[in-house]
Amino acid sequence: MLNLSKNTFFSGKTSELFSVEQAKQARAFHSQIDGYQPTPLVSLPALAKQFGVKAILVKDESKRFGLNAFKVLGGSYALGRQLAKHLNVDITEIDLKTVATKLEEPLTFATATAGNHGTGVAWAAREMGQQAVVYMPKGSPQASVDRIRGLGAECIVTEVNYDDTVRLANDTAQKNGWMLVQDTAWEGYEEIPTWISQGYMTMADEAIEQVTELGFEMPSHVLLQAGVGAMAGGVLGYLADKLDPTKFDTVIAEPKAADCIYRSGTSASGNMVNVSGELNSIMAGLACGEPNPVTWPILRDCSRYFVAVEDNISATGMRILGNPLAGDEKITSGESGAITLGTLNELIKLNSEIGLTKDSVVLLFSTEGDTNPERYRRIVWEGAFPAN
Template identity: 55%
Template sequence: MSTFSLSLQQKDNPFFTGQSSSLFSTGVARTVLGFHQQIDAYKPTPLVALDHLAKELGIGKILVKDESYRFDLNAFKVLGGSYAIARCVCQKQGITLDEFSFDSLKGQEPVTFATATDGNHGRGVAWAAQQLGQKAVVYMPKGAAKERVDNIIKLGAECIVTDLNYDDAVRLACKNADDNGWLMVQDTAWEGYTEIPAWIMQGYMTMASEACDQLEALGITQPTHTILQAGVGALAGGAMGYLANRYGADTFTGIVAEPDKADCIYQSGCHPDGAAVNVTGDLDTIMAGLACGEPNPMGWEILKSCSRHFLSVEDKVAALGMRILGNPLPGDDVVISGESGAIGIGLLYAIARHPDAARIMESLKLDEHSVVLLFNTEGDTDPVNYRDVVWEGKYAV
């Protein structure tokens, strides 16, 4: 196999304390999972073992939680949106989540939920609103893929594509929600807006708790490593918080990976005081789901406490991961992954083929005994770009 060098900026986390959060405990995760299990289409998504690739890279095991199967929506985001919207409805009706049922919503005045999205979160919110008999208005940043727009509209939501980047689209959605009396359902937080983002992050724990149970069913006590992709850090924070609570943050190596054009978590990790750092500009990365420049403060606090390493990587790393997952070694299963879902596997392969591979592997404590847990957060949600990358070699090494 060839040796090549892709841009990989690594920062060891000097702020690690191992302190977990009660918001993301195993007990809360059981409550969230119980809600998701009420949904007719619920079933755990697969945990795929890539044993032949692991052997090729000198790693003990590589396991990929494949969220492309989640509720037939091709991405994990619906876990957060559905749970948050249900909690909002419960709050409006003055009932507990235990008292909630889908039938209880019949005949109720619908609520309009607003959000901003690259596509997957908005589709999840639109789907959840439709399932619960509510309304949704979704704002998207410039350059939004037509397929992602169409998927949101098909679910009955109003979809507005702006000429703004993601963070400014969030601000526009928030202003219009305030002006129109809508309820904002966003996976980032700011002063005075933390409850709903916390519910969204808690919703993502179902993915992590399923994965951990599936590991145990395979006879694996726990992962030694996890690589979590970050946009605002909501998914990474929720999943890292759960893993830290279940196992203890000092028992595994948590790694956060981002596109170098939208690496707000990496830049925050480089700040001398550990303050959250905003990244500005067009955030022009193929990893549309990670094209976020402003960290979720709750997500950042968890990642700052529980992650061991932050990495900022070029787009070619994600494209490489898409091709590897879609064209596996004989004996490994095919995984269809979109740009944001493939960064973890692309990063592992890029490290193993790097001219300085031995040093990087050692710094991350990756070896033949490692059990690496990855999350394929989306399938081919932009099928045109998927074919451009996988078929036609766009962003080639």
């Protein structure tokens, strides 16, 4: 059910790309968007007692701009930075409501997505008066397609997996003169993925502020989910710069069916390892086979553990969050959002040595709500993907 490996490449080296200073700039951009407010950081004291730790704190990203997921942070910031570069102005001069008046005609932004990233790009493009074309891999849920189209974007479901869909989106954007807004990088395409990961740092900056407001000590353990590693790298980069990576332990979790970060972290060289094939997992947002080269260095240098899990571990996490112990707040968390709580539960059940004690403060990010409502009900109501 779970593969856990201690990271032998840990060096504690931080990255100037993902710093407190960069996070403040991204958060300032997000703060001027209508409807911005920090998403809740929820303390689960009953569950913490059950698990034998001091605190479990969950950042609930289902409340982000009414979009049920965190991805809009990266997409909106990247679009803002792109438009600033296109207009030759500073990002501080980009106002979502007025930027369209500075352009002779709308620009078209293209992206590939498993769902949430495309939703964020479509929403940001609409808010800025621009156009979006979103490509999704085969097998994508109709609910995600409908959500993206409902935001005014064109949405095309391909016949290939996520990584090949990224290549298709890139090729089509180049042919049509569109701007590609992709949350993974490759040689020659690093700037925009960097902006996307920097956008994700807003939720980390909020979270650390909220930890203090709730009266807790800084986290001793952080669990982060990874697809290509764009979010995990941005958040970990911020935390490493803010808190010192030697002062807390980070666990990077991903599906076994798409465990490119785990395989990279357990390779002999510490170089990136790609995973091919169908990449089938209920955690669609994490079903990616090729690590992001922009964020891989920070994951390699500042993570303590890599873990790859079966789908039923995420499903268990969804049920725990959706059916809390008495006194704890309910959190609606989707498949990609609940992998970290499910992983924490499994690590405790197995008595895994990740240094948890009665004084541990554990920080988790529930990155999405019930973005696939039908499957959410099958898992939480009907018990699909049961624990072994």
